[in-house]
Amino acid sequence: MTVMSIARFERFFRTAAGLDVDKNDLKRYSDFVDAKLYDLPTVAQATAKANARDIVRTSDLPITKGLQESIHRFRNIDEEVELKPILEQLATHPPLDRTPDPDTEAAYPEIIGGLSLALAESFKILHPDLKNPQTRHWDEARAVFDLLL
Numbered sequence: 001m002t003v004m005s006i007a008r009f010e011r012f013f014r015t016a017a018g019l020d021v022d023k024n025d026l027k028r029y030s031d032f033v034d035a036k037l038y039d040l041p042t043v044a045q046a047t048a049k050a051n052a053r054d055i056v057r058t059s060d061l062p063i064t065k066g067l068q069e070s071i072h073r074f075r076n077i078d079e080e081v082e083l084k085p086i087l088e089q090l091a092t093h094p095p096l097d098r099t100p101d102p103d104t105e106a107a108y109p110e111i112i113g114g115l116s117l118a119l120a121e122s123f124k125i126l127h128p129d130l131k132n133p134q135t136r137h138w139d140e141a142r143a144v145f146d147l148l149l
Contacts, residue, residue: 005086012081016120020132028138029116032145033090036115037108039149041096048098056100058107062149070121071114078113087112119145 009026013019021029044060051060063071078084091108122141123133130137 008081008083008086012077012083012116013120015077015081016117017124019120019123019130022132025133025138028135029119030090032119032138032142033112033115035142036145036149037091037112039146040111041100044100044104045096045098054098056096056098056104058101058104061104061107061111063111064148067111067114067118067149070118071110074110074113074117077117083116084109084113087116115145 006023006026009029010021013021013025040061041056043062044056047060047062048054048056087109091105091112119141122144123130123137126140126144127137133141
């Protein structure tokens with residue numbers, strides 16, 4: 001990730017939840033994004049298969065009401081932070097038996113943005129006074145997301 005990308009990443013977490021993240025958090029964040037971009041399409045693939053389709057549609061993704069709201073809030077924050085171009089680079093998905101259609105692939109950066117915003121906010125829900133997340137905070141947040149998504 002470039003220095004510009006790191007600065008935007010740091011600014012995003014500061015804007016989203018008043019958190020100070022550093023370069024060590026980039027790896028944790030990248031691992032989180034990779035895991036969720038494996039989980040979401042995997043579930044979507046099963047939905048597409050159950051509906052006898054060879055392609056995965058956006059509606060197949062298990063997007064909850066809360067995640068949808070986070071995606072909408074991310075759009076507003078992203079106007080200021082401009083993180084979406086970086087998320088487009090992160091939005092690679094694992095090979096699946098069913099291929100996502102172009103609209104679904106195009107939705108991945110904003111879905112990642114919504115997940116990122118929800119992640120940042122979850123730190124503050126779990127630890128309201130937190131300023132600089134440590135490994136244990138990342139582990140706790142990830143455990144919650146793994147439980148729900």
